[in-house]
Amino acid sequence: MSIDPSTSAAPVAADHRPAVTVLSGFSPDAVQAAARAVLIADERLVAISHDVTRIRDGVVHRTVRSATELIEQSTVELVHGCVACTLREDVLPTLVRLARTRPDRDLLLVLPPAIEPEAVATACAHSLVDGEPVTAAVRFDSYVTVVDADRFLDDLASTDDLRDRELHAADDDHRTVAEVVAHQVEFCDTVILWSRPGTDPLELSRLGTLVHRLVPWAVQVPTGTTTSLDCTGLATLVRRTGRHDPQRPGMLGRALEGWPIALHDPNPDGVGSILFETRRPFHPQRLHDCLETLTGDALRGRGHLWIASQPDTVVGFESAGGGISMGSLGYWLAALPVDRWTATSDQRRLAADLTWDPYYGDRRTVLALIGLRLDHAAITELLDSCLLTDAELAAGSDRWPALPDPFAGRFPLTADDN
Template identity: 40%
Template sequence: MSTTRLVLVCGQHRESTRMLSTRLMTGLPATAVVHHDLSRVADGVVRRRVRMGRADTTTTVELAHGCVSCTLREDLLPLVRALAADPRIERIVLHLDPVVEPEPVCWALENVLVGTAPVGDVTSVEAVITVVDPATWLEDATGDVPITELGAVDDDRTVAQVVVGQVEFADALVLTSAAEPWLAAQVDAVLDRLAPGAPKAWLGDVEPTALLAAIPANARRGEIDGAHGPLLRGEPPLEHDCGVALTVFRERRPFHPERLHDAIDVLLDGVVRTRGRVWVASQPDVALWLESAGGGLRVGHAGAWLAAVPETAWDRVPAERTVSAALEWDARFGDRLQELVILSHRADPEEIVEALTAALLTDEELAAESEWPGYADPFGSWHAEPCGESPAVDLGVPTVRKEES
């Protein structure tokens, strides 16, 4: 059975993303555009606009029990299913509000049931396209401005976390305006490493068919990476360029939890993005997921290390993970491993590695394994994120995380 193609459009500038959505609608046959405007969510108002050809309908959507995420889930997903059933429609453009990241939307499409099946049964993500203003994007991506300044309510993310997430998940990038030459070169170097392989086009010159055709065959197209998947997706360039660098930190010994906590600031200044798995000595069986964007940081539970579970349970994890673990299995620690990828633009990669290395256990501490459970652990208190805590982003992605500032 053929599926209806979905194109997600996101970015920080409402007018630019609207222009791109319109260009896609007019340039591609049988295309509808759906947009949930969250600019007045603080007043309890969400406006849903649906366009196709000359038809243009705007509806005020009731805020489902005060939760924007629930409203989007309960309105957007059934609407997409209904549009997918319309024989006149071959493609749906989901024009996302600036405070919405595409990854949780794609997760909801594949995992949240509408009736008896998810919307992903009748749709497929053709592309995620992110609109970027090179003149302002890098400042946004490396700052610590709360997303509430863009109108989000009860949301603890930063603007940096949103804009970096929007680019990192993109299959194609559309640029809105030119920046001065040095900044433009820096932004280009960051984008090439954050979204490797994503074709770029200027908003004024976008030709929809050509842009979609330029997306490489190995693009993610809505696919969500597992916490134990490869960290260098898409083979980004590893050489330094305009001060921009990708640093891979890999070590076999655990972090001391307090020293790691003290060292984390090195990841929040002059760094665009950090992603990866960490292992603290006080939690020997648990992999932690660490992710930073600008001055915002998330640390969350990434499940058990394979070494901490019976081999009989290994058949419930992806084969790629078990194969990778087997290739690098350590006689003492199994698959436990520090593995972080750091994308910096001003910070010194050597200083980052030096600070992280100093947070590892010393030889003496490594030998005293019986003492590890007694270490004070700033990462030991977890809470489940309620649906209303990050209303513009949490469309159902299950997560347990701790926030650091």
């Protein structure tokens, strides 16, 4: 058998950029222990970490080290003390500089609790270093989050703000502990379940189930409950896996682009997740009135909503730690002229085409609720009661903007939104 050279696949060029593993987590002790274990497994690996306890004063401390050597320890003064400035002015330039000066070494970026992994990805997508994209120098291989078995559930259920724990990154940083913990896990592709010899195996199993409900797309790496840790085995499971997909949208944009936001797996006796999808819009007043009840028993809520009184707007929804956040995600495609659709991603247009409704277009609600012992029937009945009735639908969409709307003016759209 002969092979036609004109039809054979061209060889794929080797990627010689240093691979970056981003390590996050809300428990500093567990994150640092995981970082040390990964460093021990490869003495050529270089770890970069930042102490941001003085970030509000415009000062951060950077440490660069390997398993055997303290390479750098520097104090950096920023023009503005904020997370975005820290990433843009020091974190990303440090990655690029180390990639250039030590091109044969991979990098481990260890994030402090106040910096979320998605912020790193966003900064990479919108920042240049010496006039070039960050990804010209490094390859982001995996985003790994360390979940501390002894405190994760408490933090996810906490009603504390970062300010309550002196972890806020700026005076206007109003994020909650639960929100940050949820974001860290949701953006990752790999979760280290960090446990100790005294960890209850049943609690560890329940933790694994909860993490799977939060991120069913992520790979879980348990460390076990023995007194020893296989550093090489751990490093093999979290480094150079190629799990990070730079095209994957953030959580609030996932459903719009056709990605799953949760499994529908209600479990009245344990950790469950409820996925609610509907083409019928919400009545704004009834939705507003039920929000506290709706999220009261859920550890995490996320998705996007269609509200009848604001038919042009995709409304993003999040809840964690008793707090609720809603905001505009831009226009529904059905509300835009076709010539503006090209400003959105190919994936979103494809997802809209696959689910297009001849009357509603791409308008629909996709909402996930995750928690312990959720009452699926009661939650679904409550959500259904917030939708427009048959009579309200029959009145016509021209009447919907006149419905009583506590959300009026809360989700403004601009000409640049798509």
